[in-house]
Amino acid sequence: MTAPTTTPGDPLGATTVAAVQRRTVAVLVLTQAVGAVGITIGIATASLLARDISGSDGQAGLAQTFQVLGAALASYVLARVMAMRGRRLGLTTGYLLGACGAVLAVVAGTIDSMVVLLLGAVLLGSTTAANNAARYAATDLAEPAQRGRALAIVVWATTIGAVAGPNLTGPAAALARWLGLPELTGPFALGSIGMLLAAALVSTLLRPDPLLLAREVAGTAGQVPSGTSWGRVVAAVRERPVLVAAVVGLAGAHAAMVAVMVMTPLHMEHGGAELRIIGVVISVHVLGMFAFAPVVGWLADTLGRPVTLGTGGVVLVVALVIAGSAPEGSSWQIFGGLFLLGLGWSFATVAASTLVADHAPLDARADVQGAADLVMNLVAAAGGGLAGVVVALAGYRALSLGTVALGLAVLAAAVAAHRLTPVAAAEHPGHLTE
Template sequence: MYSGGDQQRDKVRRIDVQRRTLTVVVFSQILGGAGLAAGVTVGALLAQEMLDSASLAGLPIALFTLGSALAAFSVGRVSQRWGRRVGLGIGFTAGGLGAIGVVAAAVEDHVPLLFFALFIYGAGTATNLQARYAGTDLAPESRRGTAISIAMVSTTLGAVAGPNLVEPLGDLARSLGIPPLAGPFLLAAAAYLAAGAILFIFLRPDPFLLARELAEIEAADAAAEQSAEQSAEQAAAEPAAATGPSPAPKPETGAYIGATVMVLTQVAMVAIMTMTPIHMLTHGHGLSSVGLVIGLHVGAMWLPSLVTGILVDRFGRIPMSVVAAVILLSAGLVGAVAPGDSLELLVLALILLGVGWNVGLIAGTALVVDATIPENRPRTQGGIDVLIALAGAGGGAMSGMVMSATSFEHLSLGGGLLALLLIPVLFWARRTRARPIPAHR
């Protein structure tokens, strides 16, 4: 059992475990990126093929995003009790089983099974996002943005490779007697299961459990030091015990602001991204072009992370959240004016969309991490990720209906304008004072 007492040893221990944690998270995120890219790239197309309806093509995004909401809550609760290793390992395993279910549904042309499997598959998406928190448990406050970035940028390799393997995986699926559009889910199943195994086996010691233990030691030392000072000053006239416990502070505004940043960012990104493949196919683009655009978009979601994290640590969480809103607005404007047959402008719009999401997610995540303490961190983070997932589900479900009723151009412009709601919220946030969220007693 690890014990305190030597501050220098505590510091060395924290650094060593943080380095090991980031290494394990990097490998798991590479695999996780490949898993999540399958649903993003061909989920809507597979549903359109099986349902024979474009208006319901947003359902896959909605379903696995709803599944990710349940998973985010569950992973957060499990991590709070048993640590990141168990919570993340279970989450990725569930996502892999869901991907297998999608393949089975495609083979059997069984729509109810497809919907159920997509719901379970969403656990992988939620876990992939929750893994970013594992990199921050032992990171100093001044390096939390960078730690989030390292976890996220690792997703890039798998996330970019996944969409560009649509055609080869389709050929592989066809050779196995599986519908081609289900091919990427074969990759997702293997990737998610492998990611879960890596975390469960190698994420030792658990970064959250160690962070909680160190926090308890520091709190005990601080209490002992305070007690000694009170004794030395002989403050018997107003004994602390007579006053009772201090009232719990109100939840820190930073957690709410971070949640708002990530929710609005998620809705704007998911709504536009979900309908882009269908918009492209309608205007004569092939699957290889769809894979290119989505691959570049997903790359833009993750690849800028190292730079983004440094900027968030350097310039602050709220200023970078404003930057995210501006970039998302730019993405919506480009998507709205781009001709349907212009591959170049669609690439630009989706790259901007990915970068805006990246900046918003890292800035919002840093706000949440700053606002939490080990006693409530995974539980609070899981709850916030539920809101993010539900927002994404709503954006995915409504995107098909909005596009059918109006056009992709209106959908794109609406998503960009939605992001501007961040700016008044963030200006209000600058006037508030940050206070830590109390642990539930």
């Protein structure tokens, strides 16, 4: 994509498209770095706030579960917006809705309303959906052999805000006390500012829109996709069954990560761990999720998506076994297990997402990607919802070891993707002009 030539299917010229791709990735990196603060700053306190409002450990995971459920619903809604109007409007909408959710979380803590908290959590999921969609936006104009790296660099950018976010838990709590608010609402107040800034950045700078430009390059600009959104998804899956393996890998990894992560703060608090230490553990976990993404993307492009996906499954299983051995409070097992849990998630998510980007047809690209994230988040929401019940009845160890089944599902998805990818690559190479 470096020769300054034009073709009937590429009226802008390859050089121009390559320049737009570089700018797109740069804008998405900046947006992710800022928006991630809004997403992750409340992770360490969401379950604690839900527990305080409800008065029940069994309901502690509901806030995170409803946020994941909101991400699932928003994935579908935002995908429809992007399919019709492009990435920029969809991403901006997601960040703005998330900011509204953060404000509702503050209100919920102030008036002790579980209903308001769960409503806010659903809207907060819109920011998660927007960040998820941003990784796909990075692949709209990327060369097929570089999609993994393009997607991964945007995932990596989340590290900046995601690691800083949980570490702002202490200062945010102090700010809340100074304002006369419950200290657990402070992270959500600061998070709303990050989401508003992310919306401003993407709305202002993501021009031209990468998805709309990809359609223009392919000569399909202005064409209205036939059928319904779900109809296009079903047709794509029937034609390219490797997409099923990719979605299973996404869903299994995300559900495993969410189920254990949401209950870790409560497990640590039961052992007397301070909020500051809980925030550090979550930061280490988030570091594993995002910091090594560029390496994972390079591996996905070099060794192949299925091998990288399978590696993620192995790391997830090891992580869950280690976390399951952690005593209450702070321990090396909880630090190591949560770090590896994030790293396994990174391997699986980058590889599976790149598979989706490879094989989603252009006329249904946003639809297929949105449906993949919808399934991923619905399964994770179910896992998060059950996590609190499992911990209440059988303990954190039972939750961690039981979740090993999801890591094994990721491994199975990798095997299936390996069998299907050669056929899919031969029949549908996934070129930009497809």
